[in-house]
Amino acid sequence: MRFRIYRYNPETDKEPYMKDYQLDNVSSDMMLLDALLLLKEKDPGLGFRRSCREGVCGSDGMNINGTNGLACITRLSDLKEPVELRPMPRLPVIRDLIVDMEQFYKQYRDVKPYLDVKDPLPEVELKQTPEERDQLDGLYECIMCGCCTTACPSFWWNPDKFLGPAALLQAARFLGDSRDQATDERLQALDDPFKLFRCHTIMNCVQVCPKGLNPTKAIGDIKKMMVKKSL
Amino acid sequence: MNIEDIPRRRFDALIIGAGGGGLRAALQLAEADASVAVVSKVFPTRSHTVAAQGGMNAALANVLPDNWHWHMFDTVKGSDYLGDQDAIEYMCRAAPKAVYEMEHFGVPFSRLDNGKIYQRPFGGQSQNFGGEQAARTCAAADRTGHAILHSLYQQNIRAKTHFFDEYFAVDLLKDEQGNILGAYVFDIHSGEELIIEAKTTLLATGGAGQLFRTTTNALINTGDGMGMALRAGMPLQDMEFFQFHPTGIAGRGMLITEGARGEGGYLVNAKGERFMERYAPSAKDLASRDVVSRSIYTEVKEGRGCGPEKDHVLLKLDHLPEDVLQSRLPGIRQTCITFLGIDPADQPIPVYPTAHYTMGGVPTNRHGQVVIPVKDTPEEPVTGLYAAGECACVSVHGANRLGGNSLLDILVFGRSAANHIIEYLKENRFHKVIDEKVIKQAYNRLHRWDTNSGDESVDDIRHELQKVMEENCGVFRTQDVLNNGVEEVSKLAERLKNASITDQSELFNTARVEALELENLMDVALATVYSAAARTESRGAHSRVDFTERDDKGWMRHTLYTSEERKLDYKPVRTKPMSVDSFPPKPRVY
Numbered sequence: 001m002r003f004r005i006y007r008y009n010p011e012t013d014k015e016p017y018m019k020d021y022q023l024d025n026v027s028s029d030m031m032l033l034d035a036l037l038l039l040k041e042k043d044p045g046l047g048f049r050r051s052c053r054e055g056v057c058g059s060d061g062m063n064i065n066g067t068n069g070l071a072c073i074t075r076l077s078d079l080k081e082p083v084e085l086r087p088m089p090r091l092p093v094i095r096d097l098i099v100d101m102e103q104f105y106k107q108y109r110d111v112k113p114y115l116d117v118k119d120p121l122p123e124v125e126l127k128q129t130p131e132e133r134d135q136l137d138g139l140y141e142c143i144m145c146g147c148c149t150t151a152c153p154s155f156w157w158n159p160d161k162f163l164g165p166a167a168l169l170q171a172a173r174f175l176g177d178s179r180d181q182a183t184d185e186r187l188q189a190l191d192d193p194f195k196l197f198r199c200h201t202i203m204n205c206v207q208v209c210p211k212g213l214n215p216t217k218a219i220g221d222i223k224k225m226m227v228k229k230s231l
Numbered sequence: 232m233n234i235e236d237i238p239r240r241r242f243d244a245l246i247i248g249a250g251g252g253g254l255r256a257a258l259q260l261a262e263a264d265a266s267v268a269v270v271s272k273v274f275p276t277r278s279h280t281v282a283a284q285g286g287m288n289a290a291l292a293n294v295l296p297d298n299w300h301w302h303m304f305d306t307v308k309g310s311d312y313l314g315d316q317d318a319i320e321y322m323c324r325a326a327p328k329a330v331y332e333m334e335h336f337g338v339p340f341s342r343l344d345n346g347k348i349y350q351r352p353f354g355g356q357s358q359n360f361g362g363e364q365a366a367r368t369c370a371a372a373d374r375t376g377h378a379i380l381h382s383l384y385q386q387n388i389r390a391k392t393h394f395f396d397e398y399f400a401v402d403l404l405k406d407e408q409g410n411i412l413g414a415y416v417f418d419i420h421s422g423e424e425l426i427i428e429a430k431t432t433l434l435a436t437g438g439a440g441q442l443f444r445t446t447t448n449a450l451i452n453t454g455d456g457m458g459m460a461l462r463a464g465m466p467l468q469d470m471e472f473f474q475f476h477p478t479g480i481a482g483r484g485m486l487i488t489e490g491a492r493g494e495g496g497y498l499v500n501a502k503g504e505r506f507m508e509r510y511a512p513s514a515k516d517l518a519s520r521d522v523v524s525r526s527i528y529t530e531v532k533e534g535r536g537c538g539p540e541k542d543h544v545l546l547k548l549d550h551l552p553e554d555v556l557q558s559r560l561p562g563i564r565q566t567c568i569t570f571l572g573i574d575p576a577d578q579p580i581p582v583y584p585t586a587h588y589t590m591g592g593v594p595t596n597r598h599g600q601v602v603i604p605v606k607d608t609p610e611e612p613v614t615g616l617y618a619a620g621e622c623a624c625v626s627v628h629g630a631n632r633l634g635g636n637s638l639l640d641i642l643v644f645g646r647s648a649a650n651h652i653i654e655y656l657k658e659n660r661f662h663k664v665i666d667e668k669v670i671k672q673a674y675n676r677l678h679r680w681d682t683n684s685g686d687e688s689v690d691d692i693r694h695e696l697q698k699v700m701e702e703n704c705g706v707f708r709t710q711d712v713l714n715n716g717v718e719e720v721s722k723l724a725e726r727l728k729n730a731s732i733t734d735q736s737e738l739f740n741t742a743r744v745e746a747l748e749l750e751n752l753m754d755v756a757l758a759t760v761y762s763a764a765a766r767t768e769s770r771g772a773h774s775r776v777d778f779t780e781r782d783d784k785g786w787m788r789h790t791l792y793t794s795e796e797r798k799l800d801y802k803p804v805r806t807k808p809m810s811v812d813s814f815p816p817k818p819r820v821y
């Protein structure tokens with residue numbers, strides 16, 4: 001199988017280039033990460049992140065044949081040759097497929113992603129009905145891989161002002177939690193022409209999310225909550 | 232960089248590792264206004280705790296009657312009487328509070344109709360000291376580890392904990408008296424080195440599942456903290472006890488949580504027989520992990536395996552209602568679809584025992600203090616050094632860990648270590664002076680990879696090590712096979728000295744990280760095979776074909792392995808609990 005991989009080590013390379021690779025004996029059940037690990041044995045300088053190899057840690061987000069995804073859960077047999085791999089778009093490249101995700105993490109921190117309970121805490125659990133808990137499905141499972149945000153045109157245009165789909169999904173996760181008591185503050189903080197309202201429902205984020213989450217819907221729900229609050 | 236120019240930073244507490252154990256400790260310390268630094272080789276939420284599925288144990292009695300004393304009994308029995316009963320009592324008593332705390336931190340636990348936390352049955356759980364099955368495992372669907380790790384990271388953002396993300400810890404630093412005073416680390420992004428001086432250091436570096444070829448563990452689980460401890464002269468305890476989880480996806484290793492059997496799934500062999508009924512007539516598929524793994528292994532060995540190669544058994548979930556699969560086990564359903572192209576709602580899952588959990592580790596007491604034998608005292612605390620989580624051995628898991636007890640362990644002992652550190656800091660206000668020789672050693676260990684021109688490859692040696700460990704230190708063991716393991720691992724350790732790497736870049740040099748990881752893995756492998764070859768009995772996960780019985784007279788003791796001369800030492804099991812009566816060893820039937 002043939003691969004074309006983006007290579008750039010600012011220490012030694014004047015500029016980025018695409019390098020061709022060939023891998024033999026590719027079996028039908030192999031994932032892209034398996035292939036990358038084998039290619040790295042031949043070319044140890046090839047840089048990419050990885051850890052869990054099963055789609056739960058969010059380390060190996062990258063641009064695969066033009067679409068963001070996780071290498072570890074992308075089946076080789078589903079990919080057109082040569083498989084073109086690039087770093088996730090619009091974040092500074094540290095080396096090869098490894099990007100600096102600080103901007104992405106900052107957006108996450110900016111939405112105050114933690115449960116805020118103002119009442120005194122009980123000795124036991126805070127109660128939540130199964131229906132209330134269901135509201136968190138599709139929101140809490142985010143693995144912070146960055147696939148969605150780096151595929152979002154609004155983020156490309158305003159990386160420092162628009163919060164991006166992942167952080168907004170996180171905001172929705174806490175707005176949607178029946179235990180959280182900071183709803184007003186959260187909505188107020190998002191009520192800004194850029195932070196939230198730059199989303200133009202282009203849906204790139206939904207298409208690429210490897211966990212099948214729907215940031216666009218989450219953003220829509222936040223907008224609805226704002227309208228309701230202002231009435 | 233010259234060694235004199237390496238910058239230094241000072242903190243009250245250094246935590247190495249940002250999994251559940253490290254983050255729970257960090258939060259406790261940050262809230263006590265200690266200056267705390269957390270170093271992790273991956274961004275915190277990428278730590279392996281994120282992969283935990285089934286849940287964490289606590290006797291909340293939300294579903295079935297329960298109390299901490301029954302939980303304690305099950306844990307002692309599960310440990311095959313090698314667990315320390317004071318630490319087990321402490322953990323089981325602390326469990327409900329640990330769960331409620333996590334709930335208050337935001338963990339989206341699954342819920343019961345009355346609004347309380349959902350609990351599912353797991354292996355080895357009983358009511359009333361060995362009676363009916365209990366339901367003790369608190370779950371957030373089958374993504375409990377993800378939910379816990381993310382909530383802890385989020386609370387640490389709130390508490391403004393200082394993170395050194397993607398920094399690699401090379402070695403511990405100490406003074407001439409042996410007090411531990413921080414660590415030598417480097418920034419993986421830039422390659423820049425840093426000396427972190429700390430009054431206290433907590434190892435929370437997780438397990439060493441990469442010892443084996445087929446494993447449920449992430450690629451980063453290379454036993455780094457255990458390697459660091461060994462190089463600092465500490466022993467490792469009970470390393471011969473490595474847990475093989477009964478239900479890894481055959482040939483691939485991805486875990487299918489025990490919760491799948493807790494929700495009603497069961498195992499069948501090629502004849503379609505529910506074979507666990509023969510091996511564990513009352514607990515059946517929910518017997519302890521070591522028992523189920525041995526049963527699967529035996530079924531396959533005796534020719535009753537499934538598939539063209541007859542090399543696995545099947546886990547059946549297709550009789551469960553679709554909504555149970557979707558609400559309680561969505562993660563493993565997705566994993567099966569992704570990796571096998573199989574929907575467990577329609578088809579059974581091929582499974583086989585898979586390397587999963589390191590029961591052994593750095594010996595500690597229940598305050599997380601690392602304890603070592605000094606003259607006649609078996610357990611003398613090492614000033615400044617703590618360990619918690621999978622890298623530590625308290626020991627609450629003894630010879631076999633119960634499912635759901637590790638998430639509990641990391642949270643309870645992460646917290647108790649932090650509390651002890653807070654007390655220690657009150658009385659020790661000043662930094663001690665690090666021995667420059669020790670800094671030089673760490674520097675040399677790192678920079679050996681800049682100059683070495685040996686012709687062995689890191690990848691080759693790692694592959695061979697994993698194969699040797701799988702073949703010589705697996706589910707069933709004999710003296711010959713274990714001796715062979717000792718010999719082979721020793722040879723590989725020699726060869727590693729001649730290994731080199733071609734990538735000499737300072738920027739995000741993953742080849743260098745992998746070389747340093749392999750050094751740690753090698754030290755841990757030596758500890759494991761040496762400890763295993765010496766134990767001539769069968770207990771928990773250490774199952775000897777040539778010594779089939781448990782020998783309580785000779786072997787109710789913990790193994791201690793030290794790197795210097797690869798020496799073995801032993802200390803007694805602490806059979807006396809804190810307040811209740813001791814559980815004396817009994818035959819272990821499920």
Ligand SMILES: Cc1cc2nc3c(=O)[nH]c(=O)nc-3n(C[C@H](O)[C@H](O)[C@H](O)COP(=O)(O)OP(=O)(O)OC[C@H]3O[C@@H](n4cnc5c(N)ncnc54)[C@H](O)[C@@H]3O)c2cc1C
Pocket residue numbers: 247248249250251252253270271272273275278279280281282283284285286287288375376398399400401435436437438447448449451452455456486488587588619620621622634635636637638639641
């Ligand atoms: C697939 C799977 C499912 C599981 N499911 C369950 C379950 O349902 N219930 C249960 O109780 N247990 C479960 N376990 C076990 C449990 O998840 C682990 O034992 C536990 O999460 C370990 O946590 P930890 O904090 O000790 O370490 P980890 O979460 O492994 O974290 C280790 C940390 O140390 C850091 N680190 C390591 N080396 C270095 C270094 N050299 N320099 C800097 N940083 C370093 C890493 O970056 C990481 O942050 C499961 C395990 C697996 C593999």
Ligand code: SF4
Pocket residue numbers: 151152153154155164165198199200201202203204205206215216219
């Ligand atoms: S829907 Fe909104 S957040 Fe998603 S990609 Fe489009 S603009 Fe970005």
Ligand code: SF4
Pocket residue numbers: 141142143144145146147148149165166169208209210211212213215
């Ligand atoms: S929403 Fe999906 S794509 Fe975006 S960071 Fe989370 S898991 Fe990744």
Ligand code: FES
Pocket residue numbers: 050051052053054055056057058059060070071072073
């Ligand atoms: S390696 Fe963890 S998500 Fe791919």
